Structure formats: C-alpha cells, structure tokens
Amino acid sequence: MKGKRLLAAMTAGVLALSMAACSKQPADGGQQSAGSGAEKNFPSKQVTIIMPWSLGGGPDTIARQVAAYGEKYLGVPVIVENKTGGAGTIAMNAALQEKDDGYSMVVANGPLFSLTPSFQNVSYTLDDITPLIGMRITEFVVLTNSKSNLKTIDDLKAYAAAGNTIKYATTGGPGNDSYTMIAVLFKMLDIPAEAIPYDGGQDAINALVGGHVDVAIGSPPVYRDYVANGELNCLGTFIPEGVDVEGIGHIPSFKEQGIDVEFTGMDYFAVRSSVPEEHKQILTKFIQDVYADEEFQKAMSEMDMKAWAATEDEIKTMIEEQTEAMKEYIPLIQ
Structure with a gap:
C-alpha cells in the first residue's frame, strides 16, 4: 500500500512538472509563433527603410511618402535611413547585417544584382533578399544646362569634335545604372567624357544647375521643375518609347534619335x-495599402510619379532580363 501511495505521488509530481512546462511563457514574452520565428503582434516597434541613395532623389522621395503612413496602416512609426555610396552596396550590406525580424526593409534596384557585380566584388546574391513589392520604374533622362550651347545630341558631338571632354554627373560610380548607361551612350557616340559621381539624383542635378558639369542624368521628381522653368534642357531618355512628363511634354528616346541604346x-x-x-x-500589405491611399496617389501625381506595384516574381524576372541586356553594354565600358 505504501508503494502504491509513493507511485501515485511520483506520478502526480511528473504531471505537475509537465503542466508547468507547457504553461511556461517563452523568453520573448509569448510574442513568437510556434516554429516560425514570427511575432504574434508584429510590428510592435519602429520599422526602418534603409535607403541607398541621397535625400531628395526619386527613391528617397517615394520611400518617405510611404513611411509617412506608418502609423495609419502599420500601427508603428516608419523612418527612412540613408546609407549612400558604393553604387548601393553599402546600404545592401547594412540591410543584410540587420536582424532578420522584418524591422528593417531596404530599397533596392535591378543593377545591384544585374550590373554592380561586374564592377565590384559583392558579398551578396539575389537569394539573400526577398523583393516585397515594386516602387517605381526609373525613367532616366539626360539633361544639359540651358545656359550652355548643348541643346541636342548633335551639339554634344560638335562640342566633342572641337576638342572638349564632356563632364557628366551620375548618381553613383561604376556599377551604378545611371553611370553605366550614360557612359555607354557617350561610347556609342564616340564622345570623350568624364564621369563625376554623386550620391543621388538631386546632387547630380544641383551640380548641373550650378554649372559644375556639362551633362547630368535624372528622373522626373528631380528634373521636372528645372526643365519646366527653363533652367535645364532634355536631350533624351533611355526608355525606348520615350516619356511624357506633365508640364514638359514628350521627351524622345535615344532609340527614336537613331542611337541603339535603351534601359528601363x-x-x-x-x-x-x-x-x-x-x-x-x-509589410507588403502595408505598402499596398499606402499605394491605394488617395492622398498618396495625389502626392505622387503632383510629382509626376506613379507607384509600381510589381510582385516578387515580376521583379525577379525583370532583374534576369536586365542581366541579359547588360551583357551587351558592360564590355563597352570595362
């Protein structure tokens, strides 16, 4: 009988320990979902968008517009943190060193994977990231200062034929898309040119407006007002069908001008x-909600920009196509 009582006591103790173990909260206070590493109440604190390019450029402008809706659609503040340089690789490396908890997003582009690895030793691959949703299609336009005599491609050719070297501002160095495409353009035109890299589109446009360079490359948010008020002149765009910009009109492509170079x-x-x-x-749903917001759409329209809500698969397909296209251009400037 005594043995039975002892066995019963031991059994009760084991059951009590088992129940205690089952009811014990995890070290994170119960925020983790079983087996997934996900928080039940994600996000519960500030989210950061890491930005590879400088303040005031197209991507930075859109990212800050999106971040402004953090409290409304995500329930927490969202901030943008600029980490410029290295043709975007500094920001990409910084993003990959952050915890993989979703509290850090990064704005990326195709050339970080389709172009930059041909010019720099990078420590990342496309497998290291997941594209959540598109941001924008980049409509690069080549511009000159209206005070100069460089109004057309033929003017550039004549200027070069007179023994001049074109100084042009880009939004980054070798491995950057704007650097590569404008370098390819001048190579095809047999125009001697020197690149002056800047950290972002606004810096490049400021250099052109200030007369520090002969040519610059930019996207609508940073060049539109300067062209509309007559300070800058458009030579053409790499978008094969050209672009139509409110307040400016149609900007012809280089393809339309007989130069076989294009880039989207x-x-x-x-x-x-x-x-x-x-x-x-x-995070994807948050950005989708922002894109659908009427106030956001109005703000984008006023800047002559449009959100590009591409999916992960669409983005990866475009990167693959871009990689193939770059195989034709890269040997021209290496």
Whole structure:
C-alpha cells in the first residue's frame, strides 16, 4: 500500500512538472509563433527603410511618402535611413547585417544584382533578399544646362569634335545604372567624357544647375521643375518609347534619335530572405495599402510619379532580363 501511495505521488509530481512546462511563457514574452520565428503582434516597434541613395532623389522621395503612413496602416512609426555610396552596396550590406525580424526593409534596384557585380566584388546574391513589392520604374533622362550651347545630341558631338571632354554627373560610380548607361551612350557616340559621381539624383542635378558639369542624368521628381522653368534642357531618355512628363511634354528616346541604346530601370522594397513569411506579408500589405491611399496617389501625381506595384516574381524576372541586356553594354565600358 505504501508503494502504491509513493507511485501515485511520483506520478502526480511528473504531471505537475509537465503542466508547468507547457504553461511556461517563452523568453520573448509569448510574442513568437510556434516554429516560425514570427511575432504574434508584429510590428510592435519602429520599422526602418534603409535607403541607398541621397535625400531628395526619386527613391528617397517615394520611400518617405510611404513611411509617412506608418502609423495609419502599420500601427508603428516608419523612418527612412540613408546609407549612400558604393553604387548601393553599402546600404545592401547594412540591410543584410540587420536582424532578420522584418524591422528593417531596404530599397533596392535591378543593377545591384544585374550590373554592380561586374564592377565590384559583392558579398551578396539575389537569394539573400526577398523583393516585397515594386516602387517605381526609373525613367532616366539626360539633361544639359540651358545656359550652355548643348541643346541636342548633335551639339554634344560638335562640342566633342572641337576638342572638349564632356563632364557628366551620375548618381553613383561604376556599377551604378545611371553611370553605366550614360557612359555607354557617350561610347556609342564616340564622345570623350568624364564621369563625376554623386550620391543621388538631386546632387547630380544641383551640380548641373550650378554649372559644375556639362551633362547630368535624372528622373522626373528631380528634373521636372528645372526643365519646366527653363533652367535645364532634355536631350533624351533611355526608355525606348520615350516619356511624357506633365508640364514638359514628350521627351524622345535615344532609340527614336537613331542611337541603339535603351534601359528601363526599377526600384523596389525588399527584406532579408530569412525574415518570417508572416512579417513579409504584413509589410507588403502595408505598402499596398499606402499605394491605394488617395492622398498618396495625389502626392505622387503632383510629382509626376506613379507607384509600381510589381510582385516578387515580376521583379525577379525583370532583374534576369536586365542581366541579359547588360551583357551587351558592360564590355563597352570595362
């Protein structure tokens, strides 16, 4: 009888320990979902968007517009943190060093994977990130200062034929898309040119307006007002069908001008690929909600920009196509 009582006591003790173990909260206070590493209440603190390019450029402008809706659609503040340099690689490396918890997004573009690795030793691949949603299609336009006599491509040729070297501002160095495409353009035109890299589109345009360079490259948010008020002149765009900009009109492509060069770039939001799927879905839904917001759409329209809500698969397909296209251009400038 005594043995039975002892066995019963031992059994009760084991059951008590088992129940205690089952009811014990995890070290994170119960925020983690079983087996996924996801927080039940994600996000519960500030989210950061890491920006590879400088303040005031197209991607930075859109990212800050999106971030302004953090409290409304995500329930927490969202900020933009600029980490410029290295043709975007500094920001990409910084993003990949952050915790894979979804609290850090990064704005990326195609050339970080389709172009930059041909000019720099990079420590990342496309497998390291997951594109969440597109941001914009990049409509690069080549511009000159209206005070100069460089109004057309023929003017550039004549200027070069007179023994001059064109100084042009780009939004980055070798491995950057704007650097590469304008370098290819001048190579095809047999025009001697020297690149002056800047950290972003606004810096490049400021250099052109200030007369520090002969040519610059930019996208609508940074050049539109300068062209509309007569300070800058458009030579052409790499978009094969040309672009129509409100207040300016149609900007012809270089293809339309008989120069066989074209490029359609894009920017997009991404996170580390190891971020929990639940967090990726929440962040994607947040940006989708912002894109659908009428006030956001109005603000974008006023800047003559349009959100590009591409999916992960669409973005990756475009990067693959861009990689193939770059195989034709890269040997011209290496």
